[in-house]
Amino acid sequence: MSILGYLQKIGRALMVPVATLPAAAILMGVGYWIDPVGWGGENALAAFFIQSGSAIIDNMGVLFAVGVAYGMSKDKDGAAALAGFVGFLVLTTLCSPAAVAMIQKIPADQVPAAFGKIKNQFVGILVGIIAAELYNRFSNVELPKALSFFSGRRLVPILTSFVMIVVAFIMMFIWPVVFSGLVGFGEYIQKMGSIGAGVYAFFNRLLIPVGLHHALNSVFWFDVAGINDIPNFLGGAQSIEAGKAVVGITGRYQAGFFPIMMFGLPGAALAIYQCARPENKAKVLGIMMAGAFAAFFTGITEPLEFSFMFVAPVLYVIHAVLTGISVFIAASMHWIAGFGFSAGLVDMVLSSRNPLATQWWMLIPQGLVFFVIYYVVFRFAIVKFNMMTPGRELAVAGDESDGQDVNLSGSSEQDVSGLARQYIAAVGGSANLTGIDACITRLRLNVNDSSLVNEALAKRLGATGVIRLNKTSVQIIVGFVAEKIANAMKTAGDVPAAASAAPAAAPAAAVKPQAVPNAAVIAELVSPVTGEVVALDDVPDEAFASKAVGDGVAVKPTEKVVVSPAAGTIVKIFNTNHAFCLETEKGAEIVVHMGIDTVALGGQGFTRLVEEGAEVVAGQPVLEMDLEYLNANARSMISPVVVSNIDDFSGLVIKAQGQVVAGQTPLYDIKG
Structure with a gap:
């Protein structure tokens, strides 16, 4: 690392x-x-x-x-x-x-x-x-x-x-x-x-994109x-x-954040909304309103900041400069308020009667001024330099999705603990289960005898596929809830095998969905990483090669940055940071899995650049890799990019071949 x-x-x-x-x-x-x-x-x-x-x-x-x-x-x-x-x-x-x-x-x-x-x-x-x-x-x-x-x-x-x-x-x-x-x-x-x-x-503010602001905060806070x-x-x-604090001085490294969090960034959100294309405004309004409310009420600003941090870095530098100016003004005027969490309304109210809070109410008119400044500066810069802020980069007209995460296993109404016990029963009970792990969409299980796995029962529980790698290794494709189910399986106690254990079935031939010629394109994916395209059939992993996880292609990376292949929401980043799931605005669920069996590296070689729940645009950095380490330690760095719910659509149109560039080269289209 x-x-x-x-x-x-x-x-x-x-x-x-x-x-x-x-x-x-x-x-x-x-x-x-x-x-x-x-x-x-x-x-x-x-x-x-x-x-x-x-x-x-x-x-x-x-x-x-x-x-x-x-x-x-x-x-x-x-x-x-x-x-x-x-x-x-x-x-x-x-x-x-x-x-x-x-x-x-x-x-x-x-x-x-x-x-x-x-x-x-x-x-x-x-x-x-x-x-x-x-x-x-x-x-x-x-x-x-x-x-x-x-x-x-x-x-x-x-x-x-x-x-x-x-x-x-x-x-x-x-x-x-x-x-x-x-x-x-x-x-x-x-x-x-x-x-x-x-x-x-x-x-x-400037260090937030690389996550080092917490280290800086420890010096000043x-x-x-x-x-x-x-x-x-x-x-x-x-x-x-105790002589540790001075009225009018202590709190100066905090006070100026209130005008930015509570007023400045909501002003930026308004500018971004108004600069969105007419057909995109309804979608952008919901995102910006949620982000602005979080910033104003709680001081949580990441949803807003990450919406323009990478697509318009100049705006982010402006934001950092304005934050510095705001803190300087508040400190100079001795307008002091403090916080224990972040500079939102809740902390302002709680700190208002603290004996160290002085003229804290003046931060409100200061904030109103910064609301206007942010709105004017952001709107001018977005329009003048045609910055691709949310709503300007990709039309989302006709999007009827409700923005809810889709649970691939279909188990949203089930109790995870109960579901975990049923999966243990399906693999032959606790007596047959020797090891439990999970990747981003699948349970990775070690068993004494893989022939005892009841594939039919696993699929009735919501699994989309069962892969028997060998006599002692089984993978069950369950969707984004894989990690939760695996954790619950580890604490489920002794579970007997299901009443009818099915012998190993012959693997069914993979059927590739065929794109309807005149079907509309619901998503255009770009390559998430620079490298060489590899057919999914050639991926050295049965689950991907058989298309049990989904249909798509793979890329063997030559550069370290992994970007989002489309606009949407990061619904899952695995805790080892080697893979993530993206839900597009039309409901397609994309799995970007960097390397094969890289989960075994325990997170070494991977750094996440965004968090789960982040709204991203095509080409926005999501992960960073240490390729030298990964090429030396991973089984393979061939990286599948698949649509896990491809059955909901008519198929794919593969566009890429040979060399591709992250965030630029079209990879494939998803047909509705």
């Missing part, structure tokens, strides 16, 4: 501990609403809420250690989180001032002040990363029989505690230097005052470089009394 990909992985993991901040914000916000004058000193109920929120804020370091370890673990297992907790306890105890004085045999008053700050978020992140790497490498290790109890996941916390002894020894020498550097960086930014706040906000803006703001009265 590249350095950028690894940093993106850390950035995503940081969202786990950050997700605890809304709880702190709500608890402390309610407390300050109850007792805005005494800050809990005059009302027991207010003190109850404020102290509850403080319990979270005061322990952010250990929350980061636990959350990052969990978020970066290969299978999101609790043992990784436990290892992070153990590692944090060992490291911070050994590097506490008392322990340093005892180990180094120096007077307590000569211990560097840096060790008094060892329990901060930076150390938590460091411990979390180390614990996650130890878990990913050693969670499957089997010890000799006499020590077998400590094998696998149980081994990781033990290893982590020993590794932290070494880390603590190193930290005793380098932590004072690192801490001084971080504090120096924070002081440099703080000396820049409002300009520094604006510069931070500009890069905060938490106690990494001595700024600690969010916890100090949420701390309110306690922060003021």
